[in-house]
Amino acid sequence: MLSNYLKIFLRNLKKNPAYILINILGLAVGMAASLLILMFVHHELSYEDFHEKKDRIYRVSRAFMNQEGEVNLHLGHAAPPFGPLLKSDFSKEIEESVRLMNINILIKNGSDVFEEERFFFADPEVFNVFSWEVLKGNPQTALSSPDGLVLTEEMARKYFGQTDVLGKSLEVMVGSVRFDVQVTGVMKNIPDNSHLQPDFLASMEPVINFYGGYESMMRNYGSNNFSTYLLLNDGIKPGELEKQIPSFLDRHISESSSGVKASTWTKLQFWPLSSIHLHSNLDSEVQPNSSIEYVYIYSAIAIFILLIACVNFMNLATARSAKRAMEVGLRKVMGADKSVLIRQFMGETIMMTLFGLLIALLLVFLTIPSFSDFTNKDLNMEMLAQGRYIIMILGMVLLVGLVAGSYPSLFLSGFQPVKVLKGTYKIGSIHEKFRSMLVVGQFAISIMLIVAVLVVLNQLDYMKNKDLGFDKESLVILPSYTELTDNYEILRERYLSHPGITEMALGSRVPSGRLLDSQGAQAEVRGELTSLDVRISDVHVSHTFFKTFGIEFASGRDFDYRLASDSLQAFILNESAVRAIGWANPEEAIDKQFTYGNRRGYVVGVTKDFHFESLHQPISPMVFLIPDERFNSVAFKIKEDQKEEVLAYLKEEWQALRPDFPFNYYTVEDRFAQQYEAEEKVGAVFGFFAGLAILISILGLFGLSAYATEQRVKEIGIRKVMGASVGSILLLLGKDFLKLVLFGFLIAVPIAWFGMSKWLENFAYSISVSWLIFILAGLSAMLVAALTVSSQTIRAALINPVDSMKVE
Known part of the structure; x- marks a missing residue:
């Protein structure tokens, strides 16, 4: 039977090569795109699958609430006491708890110094929870010694050139602290x-020492820097355990001086390990996560692309049905019933799908390196050789074959042999309308994807060019260090002597970072010092911070280095903080009493609101103060036309002052741009697959218009003899197709508007979906359709009428 299907397929290929190739190519492109997306989606859904106990592992997050119970900060990290206390208090429910602390460190190996971002301090029990395979050493004791270090094979080869490295030492530098670790x-x-x-797991002992010892560390509920994981016992429901967390918090965290219980302003939440990557996008994460929304979007695109390819097949098969009508009639006369014909046509479709699959696999092979780099995922052709992928691919071939071949099979097998053999059989209007509906669906999907591309691009342009309220250009940021902060005024004068550096400042955080630091605050409201129920983020700065960043004041003044009281008592707020406190305007805030943490003073200035964080977040209430320490960054305002000279100078100065540390810098402008990389990729994905959707639609429209033109060649000849122009013939043949594109546009508009409006809700500041975007998308689809159809109709219209009249 298969050999018969193959013979028929080859015979049809010889008779109608263009038709067959258009169908196969359309299916191939659709399947190739779907395979790429399938690999990406499966990879996203496979996160944490290699952990044997993944179904019992939960991460602890910590949220902070205002007096109304609304969460105003939710961290994927927690304070150091929570892990051990949870295990101690709920020993029947929790088998193990572990903490990890990630920090960027420098590792010195001989004369070489490297900055490592994936360096974690971890509790010794970490290997009891996570299924990380230890190849050398004992995982039960590897982190028990104070200087213990476990590293990956890749890092072993990087630092020692081999993996047989047990007992070897490295020097670790964290700020001004240095200590040795042993593998x-x-x-x-x-x-x-x-x-x-x-890449590295080090003993938690150095961290314990940093906190002043174990007892001091276990009293610190404010340092939320620890990724905390729980391994629950079999059968334990995390929801039931979470119900006991409020009393747990009240038991271990003391009430405030006004009698406020801890459970009213903070809470803990448990996240299943396998849900973190796609469902957790909190205010702090170990690394940026993805979103389940994008998995849905990409999956929908894959389905749409396949549907468009299947629609192409159905349209072309039914449009050319007259070519096979005689064959069907003869087969029925010879005794073939409808089921036999259906199997035959379905078999031919699946045969073409298999040929399309071969081309699709070739396309995947050619594009997967670029797609893997683009998605930053380890995708390769070896994945497709796995049993589950083979099953998925065969299932896709069968599904495409059934979907693409079902209607043509039913349609062709339904021909009435008497009418066919007499030459009186005509395709009914119902079938014509159905085919038109398929074309409408094709272009509706294409237009929706075009709208998505335009909306994403417009939103990206808006984010990149929006006035952030400060001068983000020409700002170079370096990490701060003790030698600089201890001699800041002397070094500042020295740096400003360079003609390319116009200003310099220190900050605990700088714009483009996250505002994660806050303390309790009180403010003078209606003559009384009142505790505030709003979260006000703090940024510790030097006197020249606002001048360096070009931040404007709404009222009051900047910090003044000539006033010693400014370093002890002065606060500067932003406009959002003034509104949150309840003052009528920035002017009212000046000279008001203000207490923040352990510092008491008064407000000397109010800045205009500016975007410290990305446009994903609303502008937060902020307070700025001058500290004794806690400067993490140093910012340089430079002249853009002297950027290379300034960077060379800064590197030379850095190496002179910190010879053991690599010179690493970033610009504020680039760092803001990096925060929109996810949207950049979404736009690129939409653009790429929208292009494929349009390409497949063009193939189908090309085939349909070619066939429609072929059927009306004699009519065209007669019209030309009667005086019709090429333009009028073009309009005659093209208007029906353009009507279908217009109907597709009308269907696409409300769906695309709803979908992209929901996507824009992810941003605190966004564009509105303009009608101009829909008009551009519709015109683009119209233009593509017009060019495709006209390429065939013009060719037919230019044929000599004498030759046209001879066509049978």
């Missing part, structure tokens, strides 16, 4: 489908 274990490289990918 006690080597583990297999962590798969990239995990939100937690340590």
Whole structure:
């Protein structure tokens, strides 16, 4: 039977090569795109699958609320006491708890110094929870010694050129602190489908010492820097455990001086390990996560692309039905019933689908390196050789074959042999309308994708060019260090002597970062010092911070280095903080009493609101103060036309002052741009697959218009003899197709508007979906359709009428 299908397929290929190739190519492109998306989606859904106990592992997050119970900060990290206390208090429910602390450190190996971002301090029990395979060393004792270090194979080769490295030492530098670590274990490289990918796991002992010892660390509920994971016992429901957390918090965290219980302003939440990557996008994460929304979007695109390819097949098969009508009639006369004919046509479709699959696999092979780099995922052709992928591919071939071949099979097998053999059989209007509906659906999908591309591009342009309220250009940021902060005024004068540096400042955080630091505050409202129920983020700055960043004041003044009281008592707020406190305007805030943490003073200035964080977040209430320490960054305002000279100078100065540390800098402008990389990729994905959708639609429209033109060649000849112009013939043949595109446009508009409006809700500041976008999308689809159809109709219209009249 298969050999018969193959013979028929080859015979049809020889008789109608263009038709067959258009169908196969359309299916191939659709399947190739779907395979790429399938690999990406499966990879996204496979996060943490390699952990044997993943179904029992939960991460602890910490949220902070205002007096109304609304969450105003939700961290994927928690304070150091929570892990051990949870295990101690709920020993029947929790088998194990572990904490990890990620910090950028410098590792010195001989004369070489490297900055490492995936360096984690971890509790010794970490290997009891996570299934990281230790190749050398004992995982039960590897992190028990104060200087223990477990590193991956890749890092072992990087630092020592081999993996047999037990007992070897490295020097670690964290700020001004240096200590030695000894390799006690080597583990297999962590798969990239995990939100937690340590290259180094070090003993927690240095962190305990930093906090002033274990007892001091266990009293610190404000340092939320620890990724905390719980391994629950079998059968324990995390929801039931969470119900006991409020009393747990009240038991361990003391009430405030006014009698406020801890459970009213903070809470803990448990996240299943496998849900973190796609469902957790909190205010702090180990690394940026993805979103389940994008998995849905990409999956929908894959389905749409396949549907468009299947629609092409159905349209072309039914449009050319007259070519096979005689064959069907003869087969029925010879005794073939409808089921036999259906099997035959379905078999031919699946045969073409298999040929399309071969081309699709070739396309995947050619594009997967670029697609893998683009998505930053470890995707490769070897994945397709796995059993589950083979099943998925065969299932896709069968599904495409059934969907694409079902209607043509039923349609062709339904021909009445008497009418066919007499030459009186005509395709009914119902079938014509159905085919038109399929074309409408094709272009509706294409237009929706075009709208999505235009909306994403417009939103990106808006984010990149929006006035942030400060001068983001020409700002170079370096990490701060003790030698600089201790001699700041002397070094500032020295740096400003360079003609390319116009200003310099220090800050605990700088614009383009996240505002994660806050303390309790009180403000003078209606003559009384009142505790505030709003979260006000703090930024510690030097006197020249606002001048360096070009931040404007709404009222009051800047910090003044000549006033010693400014370093002890002065506060500067932003307009959002003034509104949150309840003052009528920025002018009212000046000279009002203000207490923040342990510092009491008064407000000396109010800045205009500016975007410290990305446009994903609304502008937060902020307070700025001058501290004794806690400067993490140093900012340089430079002249853009002297950027290369300034960077060379800064590097030279850095190497002179910090010879053991690499010179790493970033610009504020670039860092803001990096925060929109996810949207950049979404736009690129939409653009790429919208292009494919249009390409497949063009193939189908090309085939349909070619066939329609072929059927009306004699009519065209007669019209030309009667005086019709090429333009009028073009309008005659093209208007029906353009009507279908217009109907597709009308269907696409409300769906695309709803979908993109929902997507824009992810941003605190966004564009509105303009009608101009829909008009551009519709005109683009119209233009593509017009060019495709006209390429065939013009060719037919230019044929000599004498030759046209001879066509049978």
